[in-house]
Amino acid sequence: xxxxxxxVVKLKKNAFRxxxxxxxxxxRIRIPGGVIDAKSMQKIxxxxxKYGTGTIDITNRQGIxxxxxKLEDVDKVNAEVQSVIDALHINQTERGKGFPSSxxxxxxxxxxxxxxxxxxxxxxxxxxRIEQMVxxxxxxxKIACTGCSNDCAKVRFADFGIIGMTEPQYNPDxxxxxxxxxxxxxxxxxxxxxxxNGKIVRDTDKCIGCGVCVHYCPTRAWTRSKEHYFRxxxxxxxxxxxxxxxxxxxxxxxxxxxxxxxxxxxxYIEEYIDPNAVEHxxxxxxxxxxxxxxxxxxxxxxxxxxxxxxxxxxxxYWGGKxxxxxxx
Amino acid sequence: MGYVLTQxxxxxxxxxxxxxxxxxxxxxxxxxxxxxxxxxxxxxxVKSAEEIELEHKSDYAFKEALLPMSETLFFFTEQQTKExxxxxxxxxxxxxxxxxxxxxxxxDIYLRNGKEIDPFYKRRRDLLHFVLIGCPHAFENxxxxxxxxxxxxxGYVFSIDSAEEGEDTVYRFEVPDASFNTFFEGxxxxxxxxxxxxxxxxxxxxxxxxxxxxxxxxxxxxxxxxQRCIGCGRCNFVCPTCTCFTMQDxxxxxxxxxxxxxxxxxxxxxxxxxxxAGGGQYRKTKGERMRFKVLHKISDxxxxxxxxxxxxxxxxxxxxxxxxxxxxxxNKVYDASEKVLQAKNAEGGEENE
Numbered sequence: 208x209x210x211x212x213x214x215v216v217k218l219k220k221n222a223f224r225x226x227x228x229x230x231x232x233x234x235r236i237r238i239p240g241g242v243i244d245a246k247s248m249q250k251i252x253x254x255x256x257k258y259g260t261g262t263i264d265i266t267n268r269q270g271i272x273x274x275x276x277k278l279e280d281v282d283k284v285n286a287e288v289q290s291v292i293d294a295l296h297i298n299q300t301e302r303g304k305g306f307p308s309s310x311x312x313x314x315x316x317x318x319x320x321x322x323x324x325x326x327x328x329x330x331x332x333x334x335x336r337i338e339q340m341v342x343x344x345x346x347x348x349k350i351a352c353t354g355c356s357n358d359c360a361k362v363r364f365a366d367f368g369i370i371g372m373t374e375p376q377y378n379p380d381x382x383x384x385x386x387x388x389x390x391x392x393x394x395x396x397x398x399x400x401x402x403x404n405g406k407i408v409r410d411t412d413k414c415i416g417c418g419v420c421v422h423y424c425p426t427r428a429w430t431r432s433k434e435h436y437f438r439x440x441x442x443x444x445x446x447x448x449x450x451x452x453x454x455x456x457x458x459x460x461x462x463x464x465x466x467x468x469x470x471x472x473x474x475y476i477e478e479y480i481d482p483n484a485v486e487h488x489x490x491x492x493x494x495x496x497x498x499x500x501x502x503x504x505x506x507x508x509x510x511x512x513x514x515x516x517x518x519x520x521x522x523x524y525w526g527g528k529x530x531x532x533x534x535x
Numbered sequence: 536m537g538y539v540l541t542q543x544x545x546x547x548x549x550x551x552x553x554x555x556x557x558x559x560x561x562x563x564x565x566x567x568x569x570x571x572x573x574x575x576x577x578x579x580x581v582k583s584a585e586e587i588e589l590e591h592k593s594d595y596a597f598k599e600a601l602l603p604m605s606e607t608l609f610f611f612t613e614q615q616t617k618e619x620x621x622x623x624x625x626x627x628x629x630x631x632x633x634x635x636x637x638x639x640x641x642x643d644i645y646l647r648n649g650k651e652i653d654p655f656y657k658r659r660r661d662l663l664h665f666v667l668i669g670c671p672h673a674f675e676n677x678x679x680x681x682x683x684x685x686x687x688x689x690g691y692v693f694s695i696d697s698a699e700e701g702e703d704t705v706y707r708f709e710v711p712d713a714s715f716n717t718f719f720e721g722x723x724x725x726x727x728x729x730x731x732x733x734x735x736x737x738x739x740x741x742x743x744x745x746x747x748x749x750x751x752x753x754x755x756x757x758x759x760x761x762q763r764c765i766g767c768g769r770c771n772f773v774c775p776t777c778t779c780f781t782m783q784d785x786x787x788x789x790x791x792x793x794x795x796x797x798x799x800x801x802x803x804x805x806x807x808x809x810x811x812a813g814g815g816q817y818r819k820t821k822g823e824r825m826r827f828k829v830l831h832k833i834s835d836x837x838x839x840x841x842x843x844x845x846x847x848x849x850x851x852x853x854x855x856x857x858x859x860x861x862x863x864x865x866n867k868v869y870d871a872s873e874k875v876l877q878a879k880n881a882e883g884g885e886e887n888e
Contacts, residue, residue: 382799387767
């Protein structure tokens with residue numbers, strides 16, 4: 208075994224896992240938005256059969272891990288995986304050398320409007336757009352996109368969770384007061400609708416923009432807003448110290464502002480990351496715990512011009528378990 | 536007799552028609568469908584030819600010209616009432632053959648159903664003139680041929696057919712009403728012998744029973760719809776022949792002595808339709824509601840007015856979110872009816888022996 212002389216830091220950065228089995232590694236394929244073409248999938252199968260154990264791990268963040276690869280085959284796998292990197296439009300620093308970074312995790316997305324009847328935006332396209340902007344980057348950041356407030360993508364476990372919204376548009380002239388919107392909003396959503404004098408009144412404070420009313424309206428009295436809106440939730444996380452759900456930051460946010468906010472967040476990390484962090488890795492949420500939310504907010508909202516409907520949280524508090532303070 | 540127009544000629548035609556008529560036509564509403572980035576074709580008043588959707592079947596029917604989804608009939612205050620104003624300009628309605636047949640069913644219900652005519656229907660009806668949109672082919676779920684609504688001989692002032700010819704779109708008009716000739720002349724129309732197109736066969740076929748025996752009402756075929764149907768009523772709201780409405784008396788909140796009476800479209804599939812005082816409900820299950828709706832369309836209306844209500848436009852099948860096929864139900868009813876009649880005949884035969 209003394210033959211092996213591997214720079215593990217570089218290996219990990221190259222998106223290979225250091226396996227529990229000595230001499231073995233696993234190749235990690237990021238799939239932004241969770242959509243991969245069948246041909247690339249075939250290539251992954253090929254690599255798994257040729258260099259791995261013939262098995263493929265589906266990761267929790269919509270990526271793929273090919274286990275059982277011999278450490279001496281890393282270069283060969285990097286060469287083979289090039290066609291997949293090309294097909295998925297992953298930013299690369301050097302062709303043929305595999306993934307240039309692994310810190311910023313795969314950008315997740317539920318199927319969104321591509322498939323889902325409730326999807327309020329193209330989650331996959333947005334995940335791919337974010338990927339283009341942020342990758343490669345060594346900073347440990349998790350970003351996830353979900354089509355509606357059902358949050359099937361579980362974005363409340365991410366640092367930046369993007370939840371699709373629509374602002375329901377009501378045409379009273381097409382409303383026959385069948386009350387299906389009222390009933391479905393109550394049963395499937397938050398109960399923001401009521402009947403007043405034979406027409407529907409929407410409680411705009413309560414409405415979460417899920418689009419259930421639009422979905423169930425049989426007469427097209429309810430339709431979607433032309434503008435796409437988002438709820439941006441911040442700094443959810445799992446982990447040992449303080450697992451917690453992401454909290455609401457901006458309601459009725461626009462896409463451009465979200466892009467800018469995420470971009471700004473990386474500058475904030477560079478400024479405030481703990482220089483002595485283990486493996487130079489500190490999750491953004493813990494940095495914010497140290498600097499305080501105000502500092503973070505100041506950074507991420509730099510040059511951001513929010514739309515007239517945007518509602519920004521004045522201050523933010525996170526809950527969750529505090530095992531680091533109170534024990535388990 | 537007819538005319539042929541180019542694209543720009545058609546634009547001119549609509550412009551000049553619009554100066555004398557309000558034009559009510561199918562319009563493709565971008566992004567107004569149930570799901571994100573899906574469209575819907577529904578009827579609206581248009582100002583220009585470009586707005587008129589001639590290619591697709593409309594998702595909602597022209598009947599909104601006569602029966603708006605929600606219509607204020609009159610206002611009331613203390614001892615006085617005032618009828619709601621109505622734009623009194625004549626209206627040109629663009630519709631297809633099935634819908635023109637549906638018009639007769641609407642008239643049956645609102646003008647020929649007993650001693651009284653419905654004045655609010657009539658005042659709108661008197662303003663309408665019809666433009667027949669030709670159908671060079673059947674759409675998905677259409678079964679007009681089997682319902683006899685594919686052919687239209689009269690009742691329209693002119694017809695319209697559009698066809699791609701090379702780079703251009705050419706519009707052909709059959710003009711039985713000579714009083715419209717001036718509009719076509721003014722738009723630079725070329726005289727031609729034009730016949731509107733119509734459908735002669737459809738992929739969807741139905742077998743409509745001559746008579747539906749009483750026993751079919753109790754047939755188990757209805758039960759599956761209690762499970763499958765969600766009672767949303769889309770099938771009714773898009774149907775060109777559904778005529779049911781409900782009334783709303785609304786008292787303005789800041790002055791309870793002033794208000795208005797509204798008529799809104801109603802659906803026999805939606806909860807509450809058969810609710811009566813004392814908490815009763817005649818058709819509780821969706822299966823019972825489906826039976827009522829289907830038999831009204833292919834049997835009950837005919838008993839009273841001599842023609843089936845359904846015109847075979849297939850919009851109910853197009854719109855159903857649960858993929859329930861009404862045309863399949865018609866065929867199931869046919870089979871169930873045949874079975875009952877055959878059993879009856881067999882019994883009768885034995886008695887005769």
